[in-house]
Amino acid sequence: MYIWRVNDLPDDDDLDVDAFATAIESFNRFYIRLPTLEKLSFTTLSVLDTLAFGGGPMRLTDLTRTEQVSQPAITQLITRLERDGLVERGPDPSDGRAVLIHITEAGRRIGRSRHDDRMRHLAPLVAQLTPEQRRAIAGALPALTRLAELGRGSAKKAES
Amino acid sequence: MYIWRVNDLPDDDDLDVDAFATAIESFNRFYIRLPTLEKLSFTTLSVLDTLAFGGGPMRLTDLTRTEQVSQPAITQLITRLERDGLVERGPDPSDGRAVLIHITEAGRRIGRSRHDDRMRHLAPLVAQLTPEQRRAIAGALPALTRLAELGRGSAKKAES
DNA sequence: CCTACATCATAAGCATCTTATATAAATTTG
C-alpha cells in the first residue's frame, strides 16, 4: 500500500490537485444532470462522440478500451445503436473476426443535438460570470483538453 | 421553438460556450471512467457528497431535487445506503411524514476515499502539464465552482 | 371533520451493466 501526498508534487506551481478534484466533482454533478430531450445513457453518448471525433470506424475491442466497460456491454450497446440506426456494423477487410463500427449521419445528429442542449443550458449561466471568470475558464480549456488526452493515453497503456 | 446562437452572447469576452462544452465533455468522458476500488454508482457518490458538504441532514424530497432522479429512486438508494451503514434515517421533528437522512462516519469515509482515488490518478497527469497550464487550471477553479452553484440554483427554480 | 396535498414506500417493468461461456477466425507451434 502506498500513500500519495499532494506535497510530493513539484510545488513551484499553484495547482492544488485536491482543490482541482473538488471543483471538478462539484461541476460534474451539476453538468451530468443537465436535462436533455433524448434519454440516452452516458456510455451511449460517449460511444457516439468517440466514433464521431475519433477519425473513422472502430472495432468493438477498441471501444471496450476507450469506454472502460466490459466487451459484452459494448456488443449489446452497439446492437441497440444499430437497431436505432445510429451506427452500422461492417466487416474488417483485414480480419475476419473483427467488426468495424461506423457512425451514421443520424448518430452524428444525436451527438450534436446533445451538445447543443448543453450549450443552451450553459450559456445563460456563463453570462452571469464576470468577464475575468469567463477569461479564466477560456484560458484553462487547452489544459483540460490536454489532461483528457493524457488520461486516455495512460488508460490505454494500463491494459493488463 | 427558439434557436440559441452563441453570437447572441456579449462578445467582448473570449469564452466560447461551444468550445467550453466540447472541452468539458472530453474531460468528463475521461474523468468519469477513472477506475476506483469501491463500485458505487454516480448517483450514490453524488448523494454522499451532497450530504457530506450540504450542511446537515436532508429530506428525501430535497435529495430528489439535487440529484434530478425520481423520488422512488432516492428511496431505494437510501435503503441500500442505510443497509450498508453509510446513512441513517431519522424522524423530522417538525413534520411527521418526512424522513431526515444523516450521513454516517462510514459514509464520509467512502466519499473521501473516492476523492483520494481520483487525486491519485490525476496527480501524475497534472505533473505532465506545463506550469502555465497548471496555473491556467488553478485560475479557472473559482469560476467552475461558481458555475456549478449557479446551475444548482437554476435547477431549483426550474421545478414545475 | 373532510377534502386536498405532501411525503415516503412499495410494486412491476425496463435498461444496462456484470460474469461466464460459446463460436469462429487468426496465429503460433511442433
Added chain:
DNA sequence: CAAATTTATATAAGATGCTTATGATGTAGG
C-alpha cells in the same frame, strides 16, 4: 500443415438501478 492457443465477437443469465403507477400516512385549510 494440423493441432493448440489466442483473439474478436456474441449469447445467456443474473444483478443493479432507474422508471411510472399506486398505496399509506401525516399535514393543512375550509
